Structures are given as C-alpha cells and as structure tokens.
Amino acid sequence: MVKETLDAPYSHYLLDADLSQKIDRRTIEEMEIDGFTLMEIAGSSAAKTILQKNNFNSGIFLCGKGNNAGDALVLARYLIQHDIDVTVIFLSGSNDLSPDAQKNLTLLKKFNHKNHLTFFDSWAQFNSPNQFDFIIDGLLGTGLTSDVRGDYINAVEWANKQDQPVISMDIPTGIHADSGKIMGTAITATSTFTFGGRKLGLYLEDGPEKAGTIHYCELPFPNKFKEDCNTYLLDDNWVKTESPTPGPHKYNSGVLYIIAGSEGLTGAAIMAAQSAWAEGLGAVILICPKGILPIYEQTLPPIIKKPVGSRDDFFFKEAHANQVLEILSEKEGALLLGPGLGREQSTVTFVHKVLSQKTSPTVIDADGLWCLAQLDEIPKPERSEWILTPHPGELNRLTQNAESQNEYRLQTVREYAQTTGTTILAKGMPGIIGTPTGKCYLTNYNTTYFARAGSGDVLAGKVSAWLALGYGPTTSCAQGLLNGKQKLEKYLAEHQDLPEPSDFI
Structure with missing residues (x-):
C-alpha cells in the first residue's frame, strides 16, 4: 500500500x-x-x-x-x-x-x-x-x-x-x-x-x-x-487528490473486479464501473449473471465482462460462488461488491461464500451491505481489508442501532469500525470515515449529494478505484470523496442545474 x-x-x-x-x-x-x-x-x-x-x-x-x-x-x-x-x-x-x-x-x-x-x-x-x-x-x-x-x-x-x-x-x-x-x-x-x-x-x-x-x-x-x-x-486544504501513474501494462495499472447487477438493477453496476474506469485504472472487470450480460455489452465497451451461470440467470446464486472465486483468482486486484446485487436469499448465501474466501481489498456497498446485515456475523477473513459504505439507513441496519442516525452517528461508526476491523465510509452530512484503530475523519464540505440514487454507486466506484491503485482503505475513502466533490463543483460551476450522477463520473 x-x-x-x-x-x-x-x-x-x-x-x-x-x-x-x-x-x-x-x-x-x-x-x-x-x-x-x-x-x-x-x-x-x-x-x-x-x-x-x-x-x-x-x-x-x-x-x-x-x-x-x-x-x-x-x-x-x-x-x-x-x-x-x-x-x-x-x-x-x-x-x-x-x-x-x-x-x-x-x-x-x-x-x-x-x-x-x-x-x-x-x-x-x-x-x-x-x-x-x-x-x-x-x-x-x-x-x-x-x-x-x-x-x-x-x-x-x-x-x-x-x-x-x-x-x-x-x-x-x-x-x-x-x-x-x-x-x-x-x-x-x-x-x-x-x-x-x-x-x-x-x-x-x-x-x-x-x-x-x-x-x-x-x-x-x-x-x-x-x-x-x-x-x-477532512478537506482539500491538506488532502490533495493525486493522479494515478500508468503502469507498463494494463494489469500493472490497477485492476478492479466488480460483482454487481441483477434484473431491474443493472444501472448501479454501470454507474460504478464507469466511475472506477474514469480514475485511470488499467482494467475494470465486471462479473455479472449471464442473463443480463447483453445490457452491459451495449453500455460498457471499455469494461471487461465475465458472466457466470446460464442465460436464464438474472441474479447471483449460491451455485455461482465457485465460478466467481475462480475469476477473482485470475489477476491480483481489489473488489467492489454490491451495486444492484438484489436481495434474493440465494444471493445472500452467495455473498457469504465469496467474502469468506476472498482476502483481497474489498469495498462493500448497497445491496452487498443488505446481504451482510442478514448474516449473524460478517464473514471477514482475518487479514483482509474491507471498506463498508453505508448511508444512514444501512448503518442502522448493520449495527442494529436505532440511534445511529442522530447525534450518536459518529460514536456508532467509530465503535462498529473497531469491533469489525473494517473501514466505514458513512454517507450523510457530514461524511464520516471510521477506521479499525478508532480514528475518524469528518468531511468539511457538503456531502448530501451522495445520498441521491445512483451517486452512491459513483462514490463506491471511485473509492474502489483508489483501493485498486494500491492505496490504503482510509486514503481511498478520502480520495474518493474529494474526487467526487471536485468533479461535482466543476460541473455546478459550468451548469445551473443539479447534475445527474453520470454527469460527474
């Protein structure tokens, strides 16, 4: 790192x-x-x-x-x-x-x-x-x-x-x-x-x-x-957004695997993949159910697609886990799991099996967090580094803490990050980065935009990209937040309307 x-x-x-x-x-x-x-x-x-x-x-x-x-x-x-x-x-x-x-x-x-x-x-x-x-x-x-x-x-x-x-x-x-x-x-x-x-x-x-x-x-x-x-x-007075340095080969310039998508929720994977690709990665590899592959073939030309299952599979199932793990072992890289994943019970079992056996740096977002909340305990391998990116409702669900959305949110993030050994990027105002050591960082700028539908997928893509580039979890969260903020400010300076998430990928 x-x-x-x-x-x-x-x-x-x-x-x-x-x-x-x-x-x-x-x-x-x-x-x-x-x-x-x-x-x-x-x-x-x-x-x-x-x-x-x-x-x-x-x-x-x-x-x-x-x-x-x-x-x-x-x-x-x-x-x-x-x-x-x-x-x-x-x-x-x-x-x-x-x-x-x-x-x-x-x-x-x-x-x-x-x-x-x-x-x-x-x-x-x-x-x-x-x-x-x-x-x-x-x-x-x-x-x-x-x-x-x-x-x-x-x-x-x-x-x-x-x-x-x-x-x-x-x-x-x-x-x-x-x-x-x-x-x-x-x-x-x-x-x-x-x-x-x-x-x-x-x-x-x-x-x-x-x-x-x-x-x-x-x-x-x-x-x-x-x-x-x-x-x-946390602000850009002291955290400077850096530009990635390309490696000699695409697989030396950061590889990110994305496990995402299900029928009716394909847009989340598109937003996350495009966002990560825009950060200069060498390769973004989207793993998806084979039944929704045609959508991604049309919308994501630069992204490598790895379908699993059959043409009749429109969401991830437990039976897909071994095939996905084989794909993840092909190249060293970070993992983003969750955007548009869906909430089928078989998908929950799939998530448990994949996460419990994969030790690469991992970002878990959206439906991936919902799946985690259904489990008795999070299946995090001892040496793995995880980033969880919950909005207030997801944080409440993960921690089973009804007070996590009020003045105790910082305390909840700090304690949950320490207890689980994960890095938490809690969306809301302010954005909070909680670390396994107990240190927390609060954003000194407006982060409410990241609560809009789709913008969370964009943020997850950016954080995952920095993780794939070899940065630590805390720095990846900070860079992802600030990069998204700067691109949003640039857009708003050029336009009067509130942008759609895809406008500042």
Whole structure:
C-alpha cells in the first residue's frame, strides 16, 4: 500500500470539550502561559479578521460570566481602538466574572478614552440602540451541558431575530461542544471564531448550520498536548487528490473486479464501473449473471465482462460462488461488491461464500451491505481489508442501532469500525470515515449529494478505484470523496442545474 493512514495537520484536529479543557489547563500549568495571555491572543485574532473584512461602526456584545465573555471583552478592547462603539450586556451581571474575564473588563474600561463603551448589567436593563452593525456572542461556551435557561434564552431569541451579522466566540451559544446538538435553543451565527482547536460540535448535527463560516484561530497550545485526539476534519486544504501513474501494462495499472447487477438493477453496476474506469485504472472487470450480460455489452465497451451461470440467470446464486472465486483468482486486484446485487436469499448465501474466501481489498456497498446485515456475523477473513459504505439507513441496519442516525452517528461508526476491523465510509452530512484503530475523519464540505440514487454507486466506484491503485482503505475513502466533490463543483460551476450522477463520473 502506498499510504495506510491520513495524517491531518494539527489545525484540523477536532476536540471535544474535555480535551479542549485539558489542553488549556496543561498549557497554563506546564508551559506557564497563563489564561489571560491565551484570552488576549484569542480576542486579538478575532479582532484582526473582523477589522480586515468589515467596515463596522457599532456593535452589541452579549456576555455571560465565563471565559467566553472574556474573549469577547478582549475583542471589544481592540475594536474601540478603531473608533467602533461597543455596547456590552452582562446577562448574569458583572460582579462574579471568571478571574481572567474580570481582569479584561477592568482593562477594557481603562482603554475607553473616547467614550465608545456602554454597559448594561442585566438583560432587563438593556435598551437596544436604533442602529448597530453586528452582534458578538460571548454568552456560553464549550462547558454547556444542560439546556439554555432564563434571560439567556431571551438574548438568543433576540439575536436570532436581528438582521445584523452575529459572530460567536469559540462556539455558538446553545450548541453542545461534543455532539453539535441544540441545547434547548441556540444562536444562529453568521460566523464563528474557534480558538486553539476546532470544536467537534461545530461539524456535527446542528453545528454547521448554527456556526456559519468557521474561522480557526491558533493559540500557543503545544501539539503534543493534542495527541489524544482521535477525530479529524477532512478537506482539500491538506488532502490533495493525486493522479494515478500508468503502469507498463494494463494489469500493472490497477485492476478492479466488480460483482454487481441483477434484473431491474443493472444501472448501479454501470454507474460504478464507469466511475472506477474514469480514475485511470488499467482494467475494470465486471462479473455479472449471464442473463443480463447483453445490457452491459451495449453500455460498457471499455469494461471487461465475465458472466457466470446460464442465460436464464438474472441474479447471483449460491451455485455461482465457485465460478466467481475462480475469476477473482485470475489477476491480483481489489473488489467492489454490491451495486444492484438484489436481495434474493440465494444471493445472500452467495455473498457469504465469496467474502469468506476472498482476502483481497474489498469495498462493500448497497445491496452487498443488505446481504451482510442478514448474516449473524460478517464473514471477514482475518487479514483482509474491507471498506463498508453505508448511508444512514444501512448503518442502522448493520449495527442494529436505532440511534445511529442522530447525534450518536459518529460514536456508532467509530465503535462498529473497531469491533469489525473494517473501514466505514458513512454517507450523510457530514461524511464520516471510521477506521479499525478508532480514528475518524469528518468531511468539511457538503456531502448530501451522495445520498441521491445512483451517486452512491459513483462514490463506491471511485473509492474502489483508489483501493485498486494500491492505496490504503482510509486514503481511498478520502480520495474518493474529494474526487467526487471536485468533479461535482466543476460541473455546478459550468451548469445551473443539479447534475445527474453520470454527469460527474
């Protein structure tokens, strides 16, 4: 294999609340960089970006009493130095702020030499000015574990009704830092500045919709303190789509076998084969029931066809397994099993027999996953490498977990990948790659298109192609996802209509 794992840059590590707090505490205690300094860097980083990209004159700062408010107060201090009027509302009063937030409040008042500051010590006292340009959300941060309550609800609802942009400090108020779940109510931010590490909840469930544009601001956290992280953000800032290098012979340039198709479901095999062929493989070999061979002879000229059974066979049967295994042994290559396979009981037995005896790198998709779910246990040989590509419903069926489609989807993928020793490419938003080691990767871009009929076959073809080219399962999933994304973006840039899957193969 060319590359077995993806090494994300530290800027793309996704931290849960516990790890975020642990890193912050260790930096203060072991590196002797105090919390006040960290707060200063966070607020000044946000201020720099805001001043560069906007022409604001006045803003409303909604503040709680913790360090989230402290970040907002640092930001306010920088903005008043640029003659921006600031109105600060303390939802819980200003007498018992966290020590670093209290220190920054004192400092902020010292910088107010042109009277740009107005303070309110409760929500009840607040009178909204007639004109203002933006709202800063410094209410509640990553420590939120229960529903938003009291005047914080009023402040959130007020902010969400305004036309002005809302900018959140670290994470939008009301979003759970680990799950992305809305805790009763939540700020709908235009943009979010996340400090020192990207918060996991920004990319799960309601997080992406509530966070808006996410700006990562680096803090002086030692990278070694982040090593306990096991979830990473996947995007083309660091995963570069590569071009395959042709070998001296077609069978040296990547060979992919595809076991697919049944009567009425021939299109899935066509989409998968065309998608894989477009990635530059030396040979794509489609194994199909002989009864549907004429369809593929007409539609897939470049693809090698290997029919099994008789002309009266329109789906795979247990009796075909030995013949298929003989074909798979002819050339070394990867295997894609499942598109359009059908759901006959004999096909389930066929799938079990083939998979239990084939050790080559394998992608299992669509009806192949349905067949797996019918078995008492997955028939994975000990040394084989499998990639499973379920959509949310298929993931639920495989894991028998009714909660796998909500905020527990990441946990379900992680646990199932570890338990079964497989790599999981879970389609949905976000796309999730789960690995046997427990590491997971979340997509930082829209993957909902891959839930459309046919597009999953295209994705399976691309992932399988990279596996056939000699890449490891994790890298193959990442390359397949990004390649599909880039071709879709290119198509949409040239056309106004939503493409059919075949348009961006």
